Amino acid sequence: MESKGDLRAPVSQTPLVVEKPKDTSAIGGMVSIEINEKKVSVPLGTTILEACRQNGITIPTLCHHDDLCVAGVCRVCVVEVEGMRTLQASCAFPITNPLKIKTSSPMVRKARRNIIDLLLSEHYGECYSCFRNGKCELQSLAKEYGVDNYTFGHVTEPKYDVDKSSYSVVRDMSKCVLCKRCVRTCIDLQEVGVLEAIDRGDKTHIGTFLEKPLADVICINCGQCINRCPTGALRANDPSDEIWAAIDDPTKHVVIQTAPSPRAAIGEEFGLGAGHSMTRELNTALKRIGFDKVFDTNFTADLTIIEEGTELIIRLYKALVQKENVALPQFTSCSPGWVKFIEHYYPEYLDNMSSAKSPQQMFGALIKTFYAQKAGVEPKDIVSVAVMPCSAKKFECNRPEMYDSGYKDVDYGLTTRELARMIKEAGINLPEMPKSDFDSPFGEASGAGLIFGATGGVMEAAIRSVVEFVLGKKVEDIFEKANIIPLRGFDGIKYMEIPIGDKVGPVPDLIKHLVPNWDWLKGAVLKIAVAHGTANAKKIMDDIKAGGKFSECHFIEFMACPGGCLGGGGQPIPTTPEIRKKRAEAIYAEDESLELRKSHDNPNVVRIYEEFLTEGPCSHLSHELLHTHYTKRGRYIA
Amino acid sequence: MLVTEKNNMTEEIEELVRRYGRERSSLLPILQSIQRKHKHIPDFAQQEVARLLDIHPVEVFSVISFYSFLNTKPKGRFIVRLCQTISCDLQGKAAVSKAIERELGITFGETTKDNKFTLEYANCVGMCDQGPAMIINERVYFKLTPEKAVQILNELK
Structure with a gap:
């Protein structure tokens, strides 16, 4: 073992997956066993638990989890193996020879009950x-x-x-x-x-x-x-009591923004299977609970793409044309878990972080400035709630730097589970709700903002815009239906190269004041990467530190949770790889059903740059409201 | 901890890591060496060990909390561990423990005010045929009587 990575995470620390052998008749291929007197054959090395599951036999588990390595500590899954003196924990027993297993003998039942x-x-x-x-x-x-x-x-x-x-x-x-x-x-x-x-x-x-x-x-x-x-x-940390109090207070104007991942998962809390999008039903339910306005976080996700994309273009322009020393690759900053991770573990790379806030915090700042102005409400009377798939968002909205509107930008972060409880408490059955739209002035958002919920989504949304900005042609001409498949799926680390070629388009008006033309990008290759789960983020960061392949990237998306936001810590329990896959399918399906699928096409985004952020993206006002800074925390605890 | 103390500690641990290696299995010998020298494993040392072995501080702390002979807070110069298991108990542990408590003026689990003695119970120390037994730092004393125990402590004082 030469690399240290192997020592840190030996095989035993990942979930045990046994593939079916190609040649099932070969020695060491399949093993024939008997479960409850039924003959079955399973690949060598399969655990008894897995063998039973494959054959429709339920064994209770407690410490076992599909995402995690075998532990074998709770003993709830014990079974009787013929010829063995004691009961065996089925989750930690790999089958290597023909066995006779009983999963519900008197001894097993008694032991389980006692355990x-x-x-x-x-x-x-x-x-x-x-x-x-x-x-x-x-x-x-x-x-x-x-x-x-x-x-x-x-x-x-x-x-x-x-x-x-x-x-x-x-x-x-x-x-x-x-x-x-x-x-x-x-x-x-x-x-x-x-x-x-x-x-x-x-x-x-x-x-x-x-x-x-x-x-x-x-x-x-x-x-x-x-x-x-x-x-x-x-x-x-559940803030729903405070939110009820705000709703019940007639002097307060309570607004709520909903992120895409809770909408794809909240149905699970109401007895639906995974993968039912409840976006429009949720709008009605929230209004009935008593929220004054319901906004779509995807709107600021679109805004994030414009701000973060512009920031990337500025960085690349400085590095390639003005030969300035700027930090590249640029890292996304939407995931508050990832933000705190890098602050602790890689504080020397904080310059690489995009200074753009996460969509939640951008919205918070806009609600208490732009919206307050438009709606004629005092910012101090607005209570701003965000429904997120995330527990780290609660920490994020309490960061001391998140007071850019002059007030606490987002008052409460609410998880999917907590919102489901509030809806139930109000006596509402969500799946039966009629559908309704989001409120103006933010209203519609694009599919690009929607797919922020899945790993690779931020990158896909950014690429849809960057490709159209730079090449001047439709993204559909390059990627079928604007679906950028290499960035999808649940591989821990995804990598992609996009050659710019010799033909570039005109610079769009929005960023004309920042770059004169695209000639400097001719022939360049845009290198991007995506990581989800901080273990994968750590791999990329260590590679960048060692000067490897990822240090040559231009833009990297990081999400703290496995699967991205849809697998977030605020999502309905339980979570498994299958559930996360279904939620991702729901999100991508909703994206494909939309007309508007690119952030820069969103008319509301265009309007906010015309009416409010008149100096364009990454300007003085946008830096004041939509960008932030980070704290070097380090890994030592005094 | 002063910066110079921290630097010395880092150097010391780096030396230990060189000697014992960076595998997870090197953790115990490294912790034992620190314990032997400093009589405890300071917070900073735990984090440095974690950094150098590329594991998490909480894993180091977990190991320390598991073993009775490793501790995170300083104890007395002499750690007196009296065996409390059944054989020693039957051979007169109670009288010995009372004599020790009276002599040192502390009860089990405490440290004398001059930081010289810490008094603890230990589980079986393997001297069942020659009990009651106690361990002071790394030396075993057996066939104790109240008088003999007091005499041993007085020699150390």
């Missing part, structure tokens, strides 16, 4: 008031596997104080059952490394470095641990 009972004896179960009530994996296991009394006792008093220090993630360790999903998520999946098991034996608990509160450690607030926690031990 779940033991888990309950350590779990502070205040189910009625728990936010996971009805969606708790431990609760449903207890129900399904016949636990009818607390044989080993029950915790009636909380054992630990609830850690509410973070704006984003609340930790209630009294409800923790030590499945270590959060540990594996934080260390292996995201490579952030905030949570680990502390102490030993019956004192074991999940804790942070030096047992500090979550706000004081290197937590990037991505919330992936929340999505994977089987109980209510981890949850997002």
